[in-house]
Amino acid sequence: MSPQPRLTKNQDLVFRVLVDAETPLSAYMILDQVREFGIRAPLQVYRALDKLQSLGVVHRLESLNAFVACARADCQRHEMVAFAICDKCRHVSEFSDAQVKAYLDNWMVGAQFLANQTAIEIRGTCRACTR
Numbered sequence: 001m002s003p004q005p006r007l008t009k010n011q012d013l014v015f016r017v018l019v020d021a022e023t024p025l026s027a028y029m030i031l032d033q034v035r036e037f038g039i040r041a042p043l044q045v046y047r048a049l050d051k052l053q054s055l056g057v058v059h060r061l062e063s064l065n066a067f068v069a070c071a072r073a074d075c076q077r078h079e080m081v082a083f084a085i086c087d088k089c090r091h092v093s094e095f096s097d098a099q100v101k102a103y104l105d106n107w108m109v110g111a112q113f114l115a116n117q118t119a120i121e122i123r124g125t126c127r128a129c130t131r
Contacts, residue, residue, distance in 0.1 A: 007051075007052075008048070008051075009037075009038075010034075010039055010044055010045075010047070010048045011048040011051050011052055013034045013037050013039060013048070014030055014034060014039075014045060014048040014049060014052065014058075015048075015052055015057065015058065015069065017030050017033045017034060018030070018052075018058060018067055018068060018069040019069045021068070021069070022091075023089070023090035023091065023092070024061050024064050024066035024067060024068045024085075024090060024092055025066055025067055025068075026064075026065060026066045026067075027042055027045045027046055027049060027067070028042065028045075029066075030045050030049075030067070031045045049067055056070065057069065057070050058070060059081065059083070059094070059119070061083060061085065061092065061121060062119070062121065063085065063121045063123060064085065064090075068083075068092050068094070070094070071092075071093075071094040072094060072096070079101065079118060080096055080097075080100065080101040080104060080118040080119075080120070081094060081095075081096050081118070081119050081120075082094070082095050082096065082097065082100065082119070082120040082121070082122065083095075083119070083120070083121050083122065084122045084124070084126070085121060085122065085123050085124075086124065086125055086126035086128075086129055087123055087124065087125060088125055088126070088129040089126060089128065089129050091126050091128070093126075100120070101118075104118060
């Protein structure tokens with residue numbers, strides 16, 4: 001997956017680390033992997049992550065204070081995204097569900113609530129770890 005528009009060198013480095021990662025990474029874990037390419041300060045990583053999030057190609061998992069590359073090419077078109085996070089192996093599955101979105105939209109109308117962002121994180125144990 002290659003994000004558009006063109007990325008700066010730092011943004012591309014951070015994005016590639018997340019694409020290749022098997023589990024969510026904290027900013028400091030990312031920093032450890034990009035130091036050899038000239039990124040030395042946490043602020044450089046956070047700036048790159050902010051831009052990548054605004055482009056819709058990276059997600060921040062609030063409950064883990066970590067980041068993952070978007071798993072779906074059309075992710076930025078979805079207003080609601082959900083993540084199933086395994087507490088044992090840290091695998092993350094990303095999905096969007098029209099029924100859940102419709103339910104939340106109806107609730108927001110009834111509650112007169114205007115959401116800025118909708119992300120659902122479900123924590124538990126994945127199928128592989130329960131075997």
